[in-house]
Amino acid sequence: MGEKSLQKRKYILEKARGVFCQKGYRAVTMKEIVEACGISRGGLYLHFINTKDLFEAVLAQEHINAEAVLRNAKVQNASPGEMLLLYLNAQKKVILKKKDNLSTAIYEYMFDNKIRGKNNPVRRQFEASVAVLESLIAEGVAQEWMVCEDIAEAARNIAYTFEGLKISSCTIGVSAEVVDKEIAYIMGILGMVVK
Amino acid sequence: MGEKSLQKRKYILEKARGVFCQKGYRAVTMKEIVEACGISRGGLYLHFINTKDLFEAVLAQEHINAEAVLRNAKVQNASPGEMLLLYLNAQKKVILKKKDNLSTAIYEYMFDNKIRGKNNPVRRQFEASVAVLESLIAEGVAQEWMVCEDIAEAARNIAYTFEGLKISSCTIGVSAEVVDKEIAYIMGILGMVVK
Amino acid sequence: MGEKSLQKRKYILEKARGVFCQKGYRAVTMKEIVEACGISRGGLYLHFINTKDLFEAVLAQEHINAEAVLRNAKVQNASPGEMLLLYLNAQKKVILKKKDNLSTAIYEYMFDNKIRGKNNPVRRQFEASVAVLESLIAEGVAQEWMVCEDIAEAARNIAYTFEGLKISSCTIGVSAEVVDKEIAYIMGILGMVVK
Amino acid sequence: MGEKSLQKRKYILEKARGVFCQKGYRAVTMKEIVEACGISRGGLYLHFINTKDLFEAVLAQEHINAEAVLRNAKVQNASPGEMLLLYLNAQKKVILKKKDNLSTAIYEYMFDNKIRGKNNPVRRQFEASVAVLESLIAEGVAQEWMVCEDIAEAARNIAYTFEGLKISSCTIGVSAEVVDKEIAYIMGILGMVVK
DNA sequence: CATGAATGAGAGTTCATTCAT
DNA sequence: GATGAATGAACTCTCATTCAT
Numbered sequence: 157m158g159e160k161s162l163q164k165r166k167y168i169l170e171k172a173r174g175v176f177c178q179k180g181y182r183a184v185t186m187k188e189i190v191e192a193c194g195i196s197r198g199g200l201y202l203h204f205i206n207t208k209d210l211f212e213a214v215l216a217q218e219h220i221n222a223e224a225v226l227r228n229a230k231v232q233n234a235s236p237g238e239m240l241l242l243y244l245n246a247q248k249k250v251i252l253k254k255k256d257n258l259s260t261a262i263y264e265y266m267f268d269n270k271i272r273g274k275n276n277p278v279r280r281q282f283e284a285s286v287a288v289l290e291s292l293i294a295e296g297v298a299q300e301w302m303v304c305e306d307i308a309e310a311a312r313n314i315a316y317t318f319e320g321l322k323i324s325s326c327t328i329g330v331s332a333e334v335v336d337k338e339i340a341y342i343m344g345i346l347g348m349v350v351k
Numbered sequence: 352m353g354e355k356s357l358q359k360r361k362y363i364l365e366k367a368r369g370v371f372c373q374k375g376y377r378a379v380t381m382k383e384i385v386e387a388c389g390i391s392r393g394g395l396y397l398h399f400i401n402t403k404d405l406f407e408a409v410l411a412q413e414h415i416n417a418e419a420v421l422r423n424a425k426v427q428n429a430s431p432g433e434m435l436l437l438y439l440n441a442q443k444k445v446i447l448k449k450k451d452n453l454s455t456a457i458y459e460y461m462f463d464n465k466i467r468g469k470n471n472p473v474r475r476q477f478e479a480s481v482a483v484l485e486s487l488i489a490e491g492v493a494q495e496w497m498v499c500e501d502i503a504e505a506a507r508n509i510a511y512t513f514e515g516l517k518i519s520s521c522t523i524g525v526s527a528e529v530v531d532k533e534i535a536y537i538m539g540i541l542g543m544v545v546k
Numbered sequence: 547m548g549e550k551s552l553q554k555r556k557y558i559l560e561k562a563r564g565v566f567c568q569k570g571y572r573a574v575t576m577k578e579i580v581e582a583c584g585i586s587r588g589g590l591y592l593h594f595i596n597t598k599d600l601f602e603a604v605l606a607q608e609h610i611n612a613e614a615v616l617r618n619a620k621v622q623n624a625s626p627g628e629m630l631l632l633y634l635n636a637q638k639k640v641i642l643k644k645k646d647n648l649s650t651a652i653y654e655y656m657f658d659n660k661i662r663g664k665n666n667p668v669r670r671q672f673e674a675s676v677a678v679l680e681s682l683i684a685e686g687v688a689q690e691w692m693v694c695e696d697i698a699e700a701a702r703n704i705a706y707t708f709e710g711l712k713i714s715s716c717t718i719g720v721s722a723e724v725v726d727k728e729i730a731y732i733m734g735i736l737g738m739v740v741k
Numbered sequence: 742m743g744e745k746s747l748q749k750r751k752y753i754l755e756k757a758r759g760v761f762c763q764k765g766y767r768a769v770t771m772k773e774i775v776e777a778c779g780i781s782r783g784g785l786y787l788h789f790i791n792t793k794d795l796f797e798a799v800l801a802q803e804h805i806n807a808e809a810v811l812r813n814a815k816v817q818n819a820s821p822g823e824m825l826l827l828y829l830n831a832q833k834k835v836i837l838k839k840k841d842n843l844s845t846a847i848y849e850y851m852f853d854n855k856i857r858g859k860n861n862p863v864r865r866q867f868e869a870s871v872a873v874l875e876s877l878i879a880e881g882v883a884q885e886w887m888v889c890e891d892i893a894e895a896a897r898n899i900a901y902t903f904e905g906l907k908i909s910s911c912t913i914g915v916s917a918e919v920v921d922k923e924i925a926y927i928m929g930i931l932g933m934v935v936k
Numbered sequence: 937c938a939t940g941a942a943t944g945a946g947a948g949t950t951c952a953t954t955c956a957t
Numbered sequence: 958g959a960t961g962a963a964t965g966a967a968c969t970c971t972c973a974t975t976c977a978t
Contacts (some may be wrong), residue, residue, distance in 0.1 A: 161941080180462050182377050185968060196943045201970070260462050266522040267375055267455050279523035309536050316533060317508060320515030327461040328474035338511060341504045345540055356958090381952060391960045396953070551962080570852050572767050575947060586964045591949070650852050656912040657765055657845050669913040699926050703902060706923060710905030717851040718864035728901060731894050735930055746937090771973060781939040786974070 165203050165213075168193050173214045177256050181211060181264035211265055215277050218258060236296035237348045243288060244342070247318050248335045251325045260326045286315045293346065303347035314342055360398050360408075363388050368409045372451050376406060376459035406460055410472050413453055431491035432543045438483060439537070442513050443530045446520045455521045481510045488541065498542035509537055555593050555603075558583050563604045567646050571601060571654035601655055605667050608648055626686035627738045633678060634732070637708050638725045641715045650716045676705045683736065693737035704732055750788050750798075753778050758799045762841050766796060766849035796850055800862050803843055821881035822933045828873060829927070832903050833920045836910045845911045871900045878931065888932035899927055 171192045175184055190200050204210035266278055289311035296302030304310050317338060324330050340350045366387045370379055385392050399405040461473055484506035491497030499505050512533060519525050535545045561582045565574055580590050594600035656668055679701035686692030694700050714720050730740045756777045760769055775782050789795040851863055874896035881887030889895045902923060909915050925935045
């Protein structure tokens with residue numbers, strides 16, 4: 157029966173994720189979740205003790221997915237420049253996603269729960285992103301495709317820029333063109349040209 | 352009477368700002384605000400029709416402050432490079448401020464009220480910032496202190512990077528050193544060296 | 547306005563007392579109280595933070611009343627025997643009261659909140675009762691109306707017997723006749739005859 | 742099958758009794774009971790239709806135990822005074838028992854379910870106790886060990902006093918010394934001396 | 937017989953907003 | 958203008974009981 161319970165749990169997470177994407181974190185009530193899931197109030201509490209617990213479970217799932225995306229970016233058989241472009245475009249896709257975008261909810265959750273250190277899911281994702289960028293640039297420099305004096309700093313700068321794009325897409329909106337320009341600018345700095 | 356009322360309004364905004372800095376936007380209750388102001392519940396509603404209205408008034412005040420900072424940066428009799436550094440360090444100060452920092456509240460407000468177009472206070476601030484950066488870089492390039500192919504894009508990139516630093520300081524925390532490195536990196540790209 | 551608030555508080559206590567008398571302690575809901583008071587849910591919370599707080603306020607009021615009864619018994623210009631009889635009959639009245647009897651609620655409250663020491667309201671009442679009985683018997687013995695070897699013990703025994711009658715009236719019911727017989731028996735032991 | 746079912750029923754009653762002793766009557770949840778029993782929620786309902794039914798079954802068991810104690814007291818080959826002392830000390834033991842004491846739960850159950858007449862388990866126990874006391878005192882008087890004018894009343898008085906001690910032990914606590922003093926006082930009234 | 941996931945009514949509590957004074 | 962008591966909708970969470978498996 158653990159099997160069935162696990163399936164249900166996953167089903168709730170999926171539906172709940174949709175609600176969080178639409179409404180953010182704080183505005184979401186248990187009522188909305190149970191209605192989205194088509195289950196009873198009590199039923200939800202069998203799986204998650206409160207909204208925070210539920211959201212953290214959604215977040216954990218998200219983390220797993222995000223890790224997969226990062227790994228995928230590295231797996232591609234391509235030149236470092238192509239791979240960097242691939243990776244930044246994957247980020248672009250996330251940023252521009254209107255539906256199915258958990259960003260706002262995550263930010264709100266972070267505001268409510270100031271989490272220091274390693275448990276901070278946003279920090280984990282940020283650092284993972286910096287690590288990917290660093291390895292891509294390092295390889296690019298090694299293969300003489302890219303020019304970069306301080307690889308670690310360049311990676312961090314790109315990560316902050318994309319963090320800025322992400323939050324901006326939540327607050328003031330960003331167009332695909334704007335993201336493309338940022339990507340081109342970043343590539344340019346590394347000595348690459350985007351056609 | 353309008354005089355007195357205006358003073359009272361300003362007083363409330365000041366105290367309310369303090370509360371919003373401490374608690375963010377959504378978590379703030381009317382009780383907390385009236386207690387911080389030492390006025391009655393009803394008294395608050397004489398000046399502001401609801402919490403949102405109150406926060407927007409705080410925000411408008413904030414905008415004025417930001418403008419003043421921008422103007423100040425321009426007023427300084429300094430080289431474009433020095434002025435850019437001055438401006439970025441002013442931004443740094445805002446980002447690192449622990450107390451008296453409205454950023455989180457503003458983000459939360461924006462999440463609750465997706466405002467498109469010119470009325471969006473965050474967009475206004477962002478665009479003002481880009482404009483300042485643009486004019487500074489343009490001058491720097493004109494006076495041959497700086498090197499930059501696409502001034503508009505460079506300005507926007509810096510603005511996004513700082514937006515990323517600001518949101519990161521609200522979610523994962525950023526140290527003064529990290530901001531300094533970003534500033535140095537940005538200056539370096541423009542062909543300037545920060546000692 | 548403290549005046550009005552105090553009146554309201556007293557009004558709520560009165561109505562709440564009625565509900566506690568009828569339903570006991572644990573079975574009472576905030577809904578029942580607000581309905582009995584004819585006020586809004588939120589209105590009740592302006593005066594009492596929860597059911598426990600409310601009941602304790604009722605209890606405090608009760609304590610004041612009980613003290614008054616005890617004092618009255620002593621004020622009467624009567625022989626010690628008459629005064630003892632008067633006091634026991636006052637207790638009898640409390641025990642037999644069907645309506646307006648808080649006993650069950652008090653017992654339930656005590657079960658929920660095991661309070662040790664001086665703050666225990668039941669203990670305070672019990673000890674006050676023993677003290678009254680002791681002084682009455684002591685006077686009776688001094689004036690040679692009563693015979694008693696261990697006055698303190700006799701007083702305590704009477705108090706426990708009446709405690710037994712009180713709880714019995716809450717669980718199995720006791721008739722006026724039974725209480726009268728107990729009173730007669732107690733008086734008899736002290737060498738007095740009740741006609 | 743009836744055999745097995747009966748065993749299971751007895752097992753549940755035993756475990757449930759433990760929970761009721763610890764938590765009282767109203768505070769006990771089905772979850773606690775099924776956990777204490779190590780059975781499923783549904784399983785419990787195969788044997789008892791609801792919490793009340795379960796508690797009543799525990800109570801019935803209890804009644805049987807009490808009867809046994811009473812019988813034992815009578816079986817002892819001892820003088821009426823010794824037997825009375827034995828019986829009162831058995832009661833004392835029940836009163837002072839900290840663990841494994843169902844008293845509070847029984848009181849709470851009685852408050853929730855005002856049961857008049859013969860079905861009232863507390864009344865049955867009370868009356869059984871009075872009967873035992875009466876027969877012991879009657880024998881004591883007959884054998885000229887005791888002095889008592891109104892045997893029935895003396896028995897009832899003792900029963901009420903012990904009822905008072907029992908409820909007091911649930912609300913304000915009673916020490917062994919206090920109970921001993923009460924026993925000595927009662928014995929003294931009957932003309933017996935407790936060493 | 938036995939399970940335990942699911943139900944849903946209902947309890948406590950909060951809080952933006954109103955309005956008689 | 959100013960007050961603050963009052964409102965009531967809405968939210969979180971619990972738990973006795975049921976019923977498909």
